[in-house]
Amino acid sequence: AQSVAQPEDQVNVxxxxxxxxxxxxxxSGNPYLFWYVQYPNRGLQFLLKYITGDNLVKGSYGFEAEFxxxxxxxxxxxxxxxxxxxxxxxxxxxxxxxxxxxNFGKGTSLLVTP
Amino acid sequence: EAQVTQNPRYLITVTGKKLxxxxxxNMNHEYMSWYRxxxxxxxxxxxxxxxxxxxxxxxxxxxxxxxxxxxRNFPLILESPSPNQTSLYFCASxxxxxxxxxxxxxxxxxxxx
Numbered sequence: 001a002q003s004v005a006q007p008e009d010q011v012n013v014x015x016x017x018x019x020x021x022x023x024x025x026x027x028s029g030n031p032y033l034f035w036y037v038q039y040p041n042r043g044l045q046f047l048l049k050y051i052t053g054d055n056l057v058k059g060s061y062g063f064e065a066e067f068x069x070x071x072x073x074x075x076x077x078x079x080x081x082x083x084x085x086x087x088x089x090x091x092x093x094x095x096x097x098x099x100x101x102x103n104f105g106k107g108t109s110l111l112v113t114p
Numbered sequence: 115e116a117q118v119t120q121n122p123r124y125l126i127t128v129t130g131k132k133l134x135x136x137x138x139x140n141m142n143h144e145y146m147s148w149y150r151x152x153x154x155x156x157x158x159x160x161x162x163x164x165x166x167x168x169x170x171x172x173x174x175x176x177x178x179x180x181x182x183x184x185x186r187n188f189p190l191i192l193e194s195p196s197p198n199q200t201s202l203y204f205c206a207s208x209x210x211x212x213x214x215x216x217x218x219x220x221x222x223x224x225x226x227x
Contacts, residue, residue, distance in 0.1 A: 032212050032213050034215055042220065043118075043204055043218035043219055043220045043221050044206075044218040045218070046215040046216070046217070049213070051213045090156065090157065094212050096212065099170065100145060100162060100170075100210070100212060101159055101162065101172055102159060102162075102216070103159070103173075104156050104159075105156055106154060106155060106156035107156045107157075
């Protein structure tokens with residue numbers, strides 16, 4: 001069975017500093033990994049995904065994520081955080097060996113302070 | 115504009131009164147899905163559909179029904195709502211491969227008294 005974990009409920013970062021939001025996964029086959037962001041009172045928006053190839057994936061709004069197969073991780077990163085990045089971030093996984101179900105983590109609240 | 119729409123956006127109802135939350139997408143996506151979002155639990159998949167007349171259970175299907183009679187619509191039906199179904203519900207759609215990202219609707223906040 002596929003699963004994903006986001007070990008931090010909240011991440012606090014000062015504006016201008018780098019940020020990392022952590023995600024680890026468990027699959028039996030190959031993982032298809034996604035990051036989404038949710039702003040207050042809004043639906044989820046797609047940020048980036050890893051399917052295959054280069055372990056460093058670049059996405060929207062300056063975000064990137066690094067796929068690490070040995071550590072089964074897919075951490076979201078940004079070199080310089082903005083106050084407007086404050087939102088709820090979700091990691092999600094599909095397993096190449098399973099059907100089309102998509103499992104989300106519990107979410108990490110990112111707070112960027114001025 | 116490409117979008118997923120949900121109606122209603124807010125709904126307060128009472129236990130046992132049947133309700134339907136509609137979902138529609140204009141992107142010709144094959145795959146559609148329903149999620150509920152609860153504090154501390156993240157998003158949990160209720161049902162999904164690979165195409166017309168093809169549906170499958172997600173992680174938390176109990177108490178819910180779905181149908182997919184047309185490609186663009188995927189209504190969520192609560193035949194006898196209970197207070198534990200009070201939640202924020204999202205519909206999503208995508209093209210039907212495992213590698214495609216999903217597009218989400220704006221959400222429906224449901225309160226069952």
